[in-house]
Amino acid sequence: MKNLLPIFFIALLAAGEFYMFQGVKLTFPAKGESRLSPVAIGYLAINILAYVCFFIMLFMGRKNAPKIFAEGTVAVMAILLVAKLVVLIFMLIGDLARMVGYLYYAVFDSPTVASGDPGIPRSKFLARVALATAALPVFSLIYGVVVNAYNYQYRKLTLTFPNLPEAFDGFRFIQLSDIHTGSFNRTEPLVRAVEHINSMNADIILFTGDLVNNITDEASPYKAIFSKLRAKEGVLSTTGNHDYGDYVQWESAAAKKENFRRFMQTHADMGWKLLMNENHILERDGQKIAIIGIENWGNALHFPKYGRLDLAHKGTEEIPFKILMSHDPSHWDAQVRPEYSDIDLTLSGHTHGFQFGIENRYIKFSPSQFVYKQWAGLYQEGRQYIYVNRGFGFLGYPGRVGILPEITEITLRRG
Numbered sequence: 001m002k003n004l005l006p007i008f009f010i011a012l013l014a015a016g017e018f019y020m021f022q023g024v025k026l027t028f029p030a031k032g033e034s035r036l037s038p039v040a041i042g043y044l045a046i047n048i049l050a051y052v053c054f055f056i057m058l059f060m061g062r063k064n065a066p067k068i069f070a071e072g073t074v075a076v077m078a079i080l081l082v083a084k085l086v087v088l089i090f091m092l093i094g095d096l097a098r099m100v101g102y103l104y105y106a107v108f109d110s111p112t113v114a115s116g117d118p119g120i121p122r123s124k125f126l127a128r129v130a131l132a133t134a135a136l137p138v139f140s141l142i143y144g145v146v147v148n149a150y151n152y153q154y155r156k157l158t159l160t161f162p163n164l165p166e167a168f169d170g171f172r173f174i175q176l177s178d179i180h181t182g183s184f185n186r187t188e189p190l191v192r193a194v195e196h197i198n199s200m201n202a203d204i205i206l207f208t209g210d211l212v213n214n215i216t217d218e219a220s221p222y223k224a225i226f227s228k229l230r231a232k233e234g235v236l237s238t239t240g241n242h243d244y245g246d247y248v249q250w251e252s253a254a255a256k257k258e259n260f261r262r263f264m265q266t267h268a269d270m271g272w273k274l275l276m277n278e279n280h281i282l283e284r285d286g287q288k289i290a291i292i293g294i295e296n297w298g299n300a301l302h303f304p305k306y307g308r309l310d311l312a313h314k315g316t317e318e319i320p321f322k323i324l325m326s327h328d329p330s331h332w333d334a335q336v337r338p339e340y341s342d343i344d345l346t347l348s349g350h351t352h353g354f355q356f357g358i359e360n361r362y363i364k365f366s367p368s369q370f371v372y373k374q375w376a377g378l379y380q381e382g383r384q385y386i387y388v389n390r391g392f393g394f395l396g397y398p399g400r401v402g403i404l405p406e407i408t409e410i411t412l413r414r415g
Contacts, residue, residue, distance in 0.1 A: 155408045347387055
């Protein structure tokens with residue numbers, strides 16, 4: 001079955017290319033003796049250029065290609081792909097309907113076609129509807145790149161726990177997740193975000209993984225910015241699936257190991273304490289809470305299970321309140337809730353809400369929910385909570401549509 005997926009994707013792409021071009025030609029017909037209209041020629045030129053840039057990027061390797069070139073190529077390809085899929089759906093439905101009609105008339109005899117003005121041919125009408133419909137997601141994707149990629153949403157919530165020590169009533173922390181430094185092409189919004197976070201004067205900052213996309217060097221240009229993050233108890237962090245260099249072809253196992261060593265050193269250079277299957281105890285007036293941090297542990301889509309919650313949990317058994325930092329939210333149902341009922345609050349990220357969806361007072365939808373039961377925001381089962389951060393950065397598509405980047409402030413109350 002897996003061997004058929006590339007063939008299916010190529011066939012789908014080819015169909016999308018065919019129908020998109022037909023749709024453009026029907027909507028913008030050539031005039032006079034020209035075979036193609038200027039719009040159709042322009043579309044072909046953009047499409048060919050996008051493919052050329054895409055294959056150049058693949059040949060160079062995305063990590064070696066200039067960042068603006070790579071991100072721009074991915075954005076244009078993503079926008080064109082969505083437009084083609086929308087047009088494909090409309091035009092294919094039209095063709096199937098006509099095929100059924102032809103078969104029906106072939107069996108039961110074709111009726112006499114009435115004379116007179118036929119109006120707009122059905123194929124041209126469908127093409128116009130398809131292109132008009134495709135325009136909405138296309139403009140949304142463009143807006144998502146230009147405006148929403150750095151449109152940080154400052155979310156605040158208060159959680160109440162009966163077992164929270166009195167000394168920590170009102171304890172306030174910032175959660176960040178999925179920074180993905182390898183995707184950034186601007187620094188000004190990052191500087192402003194860090195300044196705003198510092199102005200919130202939180203008790204602690206908790207980062208739940210994916211500092212980079214693939215290699216540690218991606219973080220180097222931004223170390224000076226993120227090292228300025230300040231909180232009373234500093235910054236604690238843990239790893240995400242992208243932090244290990246698993247998606248890069250390394251020349252040797254030693255090179256990959258060295259990359260991860262430098263990754264851990266980067267956290268130290270920024271003044272962040274990286275929790276690698278360990279815990280950090282906070283104490284006030286003789287009372288304690290535990291912050292547990294594990295390496296990536298994923299139960300969905302075969303993401304790696306590097307985390308050892310048994311090691312990280314050790315030594316916290318007598319502490320009445322526990323916060324777990326675990327990058328992948330699928331860990332919560334798979335291990336945390338069944339085996340560690342004393343973990344009160346889990347903090348995750350990872351999903352980005354697929355960077356695409358709808359969130360308002362009435363609707364909360366993203367394709368992410370078909371993969372992750374907990375994909376964005378707060379969830380509760382019994383006395384345990386998980387909060388899934390929508391991510392600070394972006395990956396792949398260099399923007400956000402509907403699901404915006406997030407900085408979260410959580411206040412703990414006893415009650």
